[in-house]
Amino acid sequence: MAMKVKDNSPPNSAARGRGRPRSDSARRAILRAARELIEENGPTALTMEGIAARAGVGKPTIYRWWPDRHSVAMAALMESESAVSSSGSNSRSPLEALQRQLRKVVALFATSMGRNVTTMIASADHDSELSKAFRNHFVLARREEGRSLLLQAVDRGEIRPDADVEIVLDMIYGALFFRLLMGHAALDDALVKQLLEEALRGLRRRQRRASK
Amino acid sequence: MAMKVKDNSPPNSAARGRGRPRSDSARRAILRAARELIEENGPTALTMEGIAARAGVGKPTIYRWWPDRHSVAMAALMESESAVSSSGSNSRSPLEALQRQLRKVVALFATSMGRNVTTMIASADHDSELSKAFRNHFVLARREEGRSLLLQAVDRGEIRPDADVEIVLDMIYGALFFRLLMGHAALDDALVKQLLEEALRGLRRRQRRASK
Amino acid sequence: MAMKVKDNSPPNSAARGRGRPRSDSARRAILRAARELIEENGPTALTMEGIAARAGVGKPTIYRWWPDRHSVAMAALMESESAVSSSGSNSRSPLEALQRQLRKVVALFATSMGRNVTTMIASADHDSELSKAFRNHFVLARREEGRSLLLQAVDRGEIRPDADVEIVLDMIYGALFFRLLMGHAALDDALVKQLLEEALRGLRRRQRRASK
Amino acid sequence: MAMKVKDNSPPNSAARGRGRPRSDSARRAILRAARELIEENGPTALTMEGIAARAGVGKPTIYRWWPDRHSVAMAALMESESAVSSSGSNSRSPLEALQRQLRKVVALFATSMGRNVTTMIASADHDSELSKAFRNHFVLARREEGRSLLLQAVDRGEIRPDADVEIVLDMIYGALFFRLLMGHAALDDALVKQLLEEALRGLRRRQRRASK
DNA sequence: GGATAATCGAGACGGTACGTCGCGTCTTCAT
DNA sequence: ATGAAGACGCGACGTACCGTCTCGATTATCC
Numbered sequence: 001m002a003m004k005v006k007d008n009s010p011p012n013s014a015a016r017g018r019g020r021p022r023s024d025s026a027r028r029a030i031l032r033a034a035r036e037l038i039e040e041n042g043p044t045a046l047t048m049e050g051i052a053a054r055a056g057v058g059k060p061t062i063y064r065w066w067p068d069r070h071s072v073a074m075a076a077l078m079e080s081e082s083a084v085s086s087s088g089s090n091s092r093s094p095l096e097a098l099q100r101q102l103r104k105v106v107a108l109f110a111t112s113m114g115r116n117v118t119t120m121i122a123s124a125d126h127d128s129e130l131s132k133a134f135r136n137h138f139v140l141a142r143r144e145e146g147r148s149l150l151l152q153a154v155d156r157g158e159i160r161p162d163a164d165v166e167i168v169l170d171m172i173y174g175a176l177f178f179r180l181l182m183g184h185a186a187l188d189d190a191l192v193k194q195l196l197e198e199a200l201r202g203l204r205r206r207q208r209r210a211s212k
Numbered sequence: 213m214a215m216k217v218k219d220n221s222p223p224n225s226a227a228r229g230r231g232r233p234r235s236d237s238a239r240r241a242i243l244r245a246a247r248e249l250i251e252e253n254g255p256t257a258l259t260m261e262g263i264a265a266r267a268g269v270g271k272p273t274i275y276r277w278w279p280d281r282h283s284v285a286m287a288a289l290m291e292s293e294s295a296v297s298s299s300g301s302n303s304r305s306p307l308e309a310l311q312r313q314l315r316k317v318v319a320l321f322a323t324s325m326g327r328n329v330t331t332m333i334a335s336a337d338h339d340s341e342l343s344k345a346f347r348n349h350f351v352l353a354r355r356e357e358g359r360s361l362l363l364q365a366v367d368r369g370e371i372r373p374d375a376d377v378e379i380v381l382d383m384i385y386g387a388l389f390f391r392l393l394m395g396h397a398a399l400d401d402a403l404v405k406q407l408l409e410e411a412l413r414g415l416r417r418r419q420r421r422a423s424k
Numbered sequence: 425m426a427m428k429v430k431d432n433s434p435p436n437s438a439a440r441g442r443g444r445p446r447s448d449s450a451r452r453a454i455l456r457a458a459r460e461l462i463e464e465n466g467p468t469a470l471t472m473e474g475i476a477a478r479a480g481v482g483k484p485t486i487y488r489w490w491p492d493r494h495s496v497a498m499a500a501l502m503e504s505e506s507a508v509s510s511s512g513s514n515s516r517s518p519l520e521a522l523q524r525q526l527r528k529v530v531a532l533f534a535t536s537m538g539r540n541v542t543t544m545i546a547s548a549d550h551d552s553e554l555s556k557a558f559r560n561h562f563v564l565a566r567r568e569e570g571r572s573l574l575l576q577a578v579d580r581g582e583i584r585p586d587a588d589v590e591i592v593l594d595m596i597y598g599a600l601f602f603r604l605l606m607g608h609a610a611l612d613d614a615l616v617k618q619l620l621e622e623a624l625r626g627l628r629r630r631q632r633r634a635s636k
Numbered sequence: 637m638a639m640k641v642k643d644n645s646p647p648n649s650a651a652r653g654r655g656r657p658r659s660d661s662a663r664r665a666i667l668r669a670a671r672e673l674i675e676e677n678g679p680t681a682l683t684m685e686g687i688a689a690r691a692g693v694g695k696p697t698i699y700r701w702w703p704d705r706h707s708v709a710m711a712a713l714m715e716s717e718s719a720v721s722s723s724g725s726n727s728r729s730p731l732e733a734l735q736r737q738l739r740k741v742v743a744l745f746a747t748s749m750g751r752n753v754t755t756m757i758a759s760a761d762h763d764s765e766l767s768k769a770f771r772n773h774f775v776l777a778r779r780e781e782g783r784s785l786l787l788q789a790v791d792r793g794e795i796r797p798d799a800d801v802e803i804v805l806d807m808i809y810g811a812l813f814f815r816l817l818m819g820h821a822a823l824d825d826a827l828v829k830q831l832l833e834e835a836l837r838g839l840r841r842r843q844r845r846a847s848k
Numbered sequence: 849g850g851a852t853a854a855t856c857g858a859g860a861c862g863g864t865a866c867g868t869c870g871c872g873t874c875t876t877c878a879t
Numbered sequence: 880a881t882g883a884a885g886a887c888g889c890g891a892c893g894t895a896c897c898g899t900c901t902c903g904a905t906t907a908t909c910c
Contacts, residue, residue: 022856048897059898060898121394122333164410167406174390174391176386177386178389183338195379195383198375198376202413202415203413232876233875238887271889276886471870473871483884484883543759545758545817559817594831595808595835602814609802619807655858657859683892685890696860697860850909853906856906861898865895866894867892871889872887872888873886875886
């Protein structure tokens with residue numbers, strides 16, 4: 001009995017195996033079914049049997065690609081067209097772009113997706129690779145974009161160079177997450193505005209003069 | 213802060229029924245067993261049968277008072293000696309007290325309890341009364357303490373009166389929560405210091421030399 | 425001058441003391457509830473809790489009189505108005521009376537009661553006193569009546585005196601029971617007629633001469 | 637005697653499904669465990685969990701093939717080597733063979749098996765296919781054998797041709813069953829002798845040689 | 849082209865836990 | 880000081896999924 005190697009990289013270059021190759025269509029059907037089921041009933045109600053049934057796939061086929069239910073759910077969500085990429089960077093200034101991006105984040109959080117993602121993060125293994133990738137994909141990547149924009153602002157002299165960017169980022173994104181999780185106060189565009197105001201208070205330079 | 217969750221406190225009010233009163237020792241045994249099991253294996257591995265077995269109690273007795281596993285877990289954790297109450301108010305200044313309190317929060321987060329609580333919050337119903345009580349007990353109550361301290365600081369003139377306290381609070385506590393959930397950066401006393409520094413930058417009035 | 429008694433409640437309040445007057449009414453309510461429940465759903469579906477609820481009685485009160493569910497069921501059925509007593513003694517001959525009685529037995533078996541009684545008998549302890557009483561009440565008492573009639577027939581010279589009455593009785597009543605239990609053939613008046621014919625074949629004396 | 641009960645015979649016919657075929661060893665283990673437990677504690681004390689535990693089988697596997705406890709019990713008993721088949725028919729005459737067979741029936745009734753079977757019959761659904769099969773297997777099949785023998789006796793001229801065989805059969809087998817259920821009189825070989833005597837009285841033709 | 853081999857669907861398997869029902873016992877309060 | 884109300888420990892119920900293990904059928908590569 002050869003050791004079974006979990007290999008979930010689908011286009012595994014030169015197919016050396018002799019047998020029937022893995023069906024990528026099955027893989028896609030699985031993820032699609034999982035995504036739909038999550039959106040319909042939430043990630044808690046997701047079951048392997050439900051996925052298999054809807055995808056028209058045998059359960060072992062799912063287990064061939066992912067080790068457990070959680071992983072399938074994460075993979076499914078990560079392949080969503082969620083994007084949230086703040087690609088549209090036709091902003092005049094980094095801080096404006098940051099504000100625009102935060103609004104997108106807020107909009108994402110407002111959907112069921114937001115809560116689903118949060119649930120997944122909190123109930124995940126926290127140390128597994130997939131879990132890290134998941135957090136990175138959905139949250140930390142946003143934070144990275146924000147960092148990039150903040151650093152641009154520093155470069156442009158809009159922000160004081162001695163600002164502790166990491167802390168500021170955690171304050172901003174953490175505040176949004178906090179309101180999502182706690183639900184004690186609104187999570188909307190007005191919050192984004194105030195948040196930026198308060199987080200950057202004392203960090204802004206007088207731009208007119210700085211630009212001179 | 214009376215926040216009635218449901219009715220799992222036996223001598224709740226009038227209407228002292230005629231039947232045998234509920235056994236408070238059973239109630240305590242259940243919560244104790246749940247607490248221990250959570251600390252041993254995490255809240256995910258908690259099962260009703262496990263609780264019943266360890267508590268020496270029948271399963272129906274548990275279901276008589278809590279609707280599901282999640283509720284038992286929340287109730288169990290809420291009866292822990294978590295405390296965290298920043299009662300020790302022998303601080304010279306509100307901001308120092310705030311720092312001390314934040315350190316306690318960080319210390320709590322660092323324990324397994326921290327992660328457990330987080331998991332519970334994120335996977336809960338979010339709208340149920342018990343869930344709200346839970347969030348309030350473990351997180352928002354800390355935030356309330358922080359608000360009280362911040363307002364004291366405003367009163368004393370240490371903080372500018374036009375500060376948006378709510379936003380500042382969410383930035384501070386949200387940042388801590390964010391690091392706990394994401395695990396992308398340290399969550400320690402140094403963070404507390406920097407966080408306060410950054411959050412209050414531009415809000416402080418007369419910077420005293422007392423800060424050491 | 426007798427005081428007007430305002431106690432118009434059913435139980436004869438013999439014992440005024442501090443409280444045991446309701447016992448017998450509770451007992452009757454229990455049996456009544458049990459009887460109704462058995463007729464509605466069969467003896468298998470009978471539950472103590474159902475009886476207590478319908479009778480408006482606490483469970484311990486039931487257990488004060490009967491040791492278990494089965495006993496309550498038996499007692500309930502035995503207090504039914506089933507009777508079946510072949511009281512009608514306006515028969516010209518014992519054998520006619522026997523036939524009439526057997527028809528009554530068949531009629532009883534045809535009701536749900538018949539099957540219920542059978543189920544009770546077969547699932548009972550078989551050795552308990554109550555169980556014996558039950559069998560006697562519902563089945564053996566009929567057989568006793570039949571024996572009496574058969575013996576009368578012998579006395580009158582309608583049946584040969586060397587007939588083995590016990591065996592004949594078991595053949596007759598056993599055949600009815602057998603058809604009830606097995607359901608392989610009809611259980612009706614025609615059967616009664618044929619049965620008597622066959623069971624008594626060879627036992628009959630020439631009645632014409634005997635009567636002369 | 638093909639009497640399809642449901643579909644608990646694995647290689648039943650065509651329609652060889654695509655999934656993993658049912659494990660016949662599991663099926664046998666279940667029936668064996670059920671049989672043993674019934675013999676140990678009676679059919680009333682039989683539990684699905686007990687069967688599953690002893691058979692080393694999951695509960696759902698049992699429920700996959702039988703709808704309830706009763707059906708398992710019946711199937712288990714029916715697979716016993718009870719047989720009782722009066723195959724050994726080296727008798728000189730059908731009536732002798734009948735007597736021999738009845739003695740076997742009495743012997744079976746005398747074992748715990750007898751009472752168990754009776755309990756099962758009385759507490760069964762009575763209309764379900766399995767229940768009919770059960771009654772047929774354990775009781776009516778014996779009656780069928782008896783009928784065959786009686787008809788042989790008619791053919792040979794030992795029994796009058798106008799005898800109502802069905803009635804006679806019910807009288808004979810019913811009487812045995814009656815004594816088993818009621819327990820009011822002995823159930824032994826002597827009974828068999830008397831029973832045949834009485835049931836066939838008036839039906840026998842040439843009795844001269846029979847009487848010494 | 850035929851053999852070989854891995855994957856596919858389907859679904860049964862041994863399990864664990866679920867949430868419910870009813871048992872027979874106990875405890876308290878109102879009568 | 881009895882009796883209704885009802886909670887208790889317990890045990891079994893029947894169900895939902897888990898993750899694993901056969902099956903026959905399919906689809907590729909290798910010889």
